[in-house]
Amino acid sequence: MLTNMFTKNSPKHRRVLISILASALITLSACTSVNIDEYKSQQDLSITQDESVVILGRRHSSNYETEPDLISCIGDVLKEGDSIKVIPEALFVDDLYPWLEPRTAPLKVKDMPRILKQPLVQQAFERHKVRYIIWVDGKTETTDSSGSIGCSIGAGGAGCFGFGTWEKESDYVAKLWDFQRLENMGEISADASGTSYMPAIIVPIPIIARVQNSACKAVGLQLRNFLMPINDKILAI
Amino acid sequence: MRYGLILISIFACVLSSGCSNNLLVSGSFPSPLIDSDPHTLGVFYDEEFRSYTYTEASEDRSKWTIEQGAAQRQLFNTILSKLFSGSVELPQWPLTEGSDLDPTVDLVLQPQVSAFQYSTPRETKFKIYEVWIKYNLSAFDREGQLVADWLVTAYGKTPTAFMKSDEDAMNAAIIVALRDLGANLSLGTLRVPELKAWLENNPAHAQIMASRAP
Numbered sequence: 452m453l454t455n456m457f458t459k460n461s462p463k464h465r466r467v468l469i470s471i472l473a474s475a476l477i478t479l480s481a482c483t484s485v486n487i488d489e490y491k492s493q494q495d496l497s498i499t500q501d502e503s504v505v506i507l508g509r510r511h512s513s514n515y516e517t518e519p520d521l522i523s524c525i526g527d528v529l530k531e532g533d534s535i536k537v538i539p540e541a542l543f544v545d546d547l548y549p550w551l552e553p554r555t556a557p558l559k560v561k562d563m564p565r566i567l568k569q570p571l572v573q574q575a576f577e578r579h580k581v582r583y584i585i586w587v588d589g590k591t592e593t594t595d596s597s598g599s600i601g602c603s604i605g606a607g608g609a610g611c612f613g614f615g616t617w618e619k620e621s622d623y624v625a626k627l628w629d630f631q632r633l634e635n636m637g638e639i640s641a642d643a644s645g646t647s648y649m650p651a652i653i654v655p656i657p658i659i660a661r662v663q664n665s666a667c668k669a670v671g672l673q674l675r676n677f678l679m680p681i682n683d684k685i686l687a688i
Numbered sequence: 689m690r691y692g693l694i695l696i697s698i699f700a701c702v703l704s705s706g707c708s709n710n711l712l713v714s715g716s717f718p719s720p721l722i723d724s725d726p727h728t729l730g731v732f733y734d735e736e737f738r739s740y741t742y743t744e745a746s747e748d749r750s751k752w753t754i755e756q757g758a759a760q761r762q763l764f765n766t767i768l769s770k771l772f773s774g775s776v777e778l779p780q781w782p783l784t785e786g787s788d789l790d791p792t793v794d795l796v797l798q799p800q801v802s803a804f805q806y807s808t809p810r811e812t813k814f815k816i817y818e819v820w821i822k823y824n825l826s827a828f829d830r831e832g833q834l835v836a837d838w839l840v841t842a843y844g845k846t847p848t849a850f851m852k853s854d855e856d857a858m859n860a861a862i863i864v865a866l867r868d869l870g871a872n873l874s875l876g877t878l879r880v881p882e883l884k885a886w887l888e889n890n891p892a893h894a895q896i897m898a899s900r901a902p
Contacts, residue, residue: 518847554871572721575721
C-alpha cells in the first residue's frame with residue numbers, strides 16, 4: 452500500500468522527502484554546555500498568586516547591551532504554566548519612564564529608596580503589584596570563528612562549497628531584589644558556550660548551537676526554583 | 689541576454705545603495721512619571737530645529753542623511769507638557785513688533801541642536817550603533833531677557849541584530865538617545881540653578897489668577 456502511494460519520482464514521494472529533509476535541517480542543532488552558579492541570601496523566598504515579577508536588562512555598559520529577547524525568553528520560562536506573573540519589560544520601563552533608563556536606573560538595591568521617594572514611582576510599583584525585580588546583566592558574543600564558504604552563481608545554477616565554524620559564549624548574572632524588603636535575595640550566574648557548524652555542499656546546512664537560548668532556559672528554571680521551590684509546587688498540586 | 693542585463697542592473701543598484709543611508713527617525717516616547725511645575729511654558733522650535741537633518745560630510749564614512757527634526761520635537765512636546773502644568777508651542781520668538789505673547793505663558797524655552805555624532809560597528813568593531821546629541825537650551829522671561837542657558841546631552845546605543853538593516857539600527861539608537869534626553873530633561877531641567885531661582889521667585893500666571901478669584 453505504502454509502496455503504491457510513494458512510487459519513485461511521484462510528486463507525493465518528493466514532497467515527503469523534502470519535508471523530512473527540511474525538518475531534519477531545522478531540528479539539527481549543535482551541543483551547548485551551561486554552568487550555573489547561585490547564591491541565595493534567604494531561604495524563605497516565596498511569591499503569592501497576585502504578586503508579580505519584573506525582569507529588567509542592564510543597558511548601562513558602553514560596549515554591550517543585555518539583549519531584550521533574552522529578557523523576554525527568561526520571562527517566558529518563568530511564567531510557564533501561569534505560575535508566576537511576569538510584567539513585560541518594555542511595558543514596565545515605559546510606565547516608570549524615566550526612572551529605569553540606563554542613566555537613572557538604580558544599580559544597587561540600596562539605591563531603590565532614592566527613586567521610591569517619588570510618590571508617583573511608589574504608586575506605579577504598587578499598581579503593578581511588584582514583589583521581585585530581577586536585573587539581568589550580560590551578553591552573548593561570538594568568540595572565535597574559522598573556515599570559509601564560497602558561493603557561486605552561473606548559467607547552470609548556483610551552489611556553495613566549504614565549511615564554517617564559530618563559537619559563541621554567553622555570560623549572564625541575574626540579581627533578585629525583593630521589593631518589599633528592599634534587599635538583594637540572591638544571584639544566579641550562567642555561563643554557556645557552544646560551537647556552531649555550517650558545512651556547505653551545494654546548499655549550506657547550518658548546525659547551530661543555541662547558546663543564548665540555553666543560558667536563558669538555565670537562568671529561567673533556576674529563578675523559578677528560587678521563587679517556587681519544588682516542595683511548594685508539590686503542595687500546590 | 690535580457691536576464692544578464694537584469695542581473696547587472698540589480699548588482700548596480702545594490703552597489704550604489706550600499707554607501708548611502710537615508711533615515712527619517714520615527715518612534716514614540718512615553719509620558720514621564722514626574723510632578724509638574726505650576727508655570728506655563730512657551731516653546732519655540734525654529735525652522736532649523738523642526739527640520740533638523742544631519743548629513744555626513746566626511747568622504748571616509750558612509751553617506752548618512754538623518755532627518756530627526758520631527759522626532760525630537762515630539763520628544764520635547766511629550767516631556768515639557770508633563771514637566772510644566774501648561775506648555776504652548778509658539779509660532780515666533782523673539783516677538784516682532786505687533787505680535788503678542790500668549791498671556792498665560794510665564795517662561796519661553798528655545799532648544800537648539802549644537803552637536804550630533806554617531807559611530808557604526810564598521811568603525812568601532814563593537815557590534816553596536818552609538819549616537820551622541822548635544823542640545824543647547826535657552827530660557828527667557830516674557831520680556832525676552834535670558835533667564836538660563838544650559839547644555840543637555842543625550843546618548844543612545846543599540847546592538848546589531850540579524851536581519852536588521854543599518855537604518856533600523858540607527859533609528860533605534862537615536863530613539864534610545866532621545867529617551868535619554870527625555871530622562872535628562874524630566875529630572876534635570878528644574879535643577880538648573882538660574883531656572884530654579886527664577887521659578888521660585890516668579891509665581892505662575894495661573895497661581896496669580898487663582899489667588900485673585902473671589
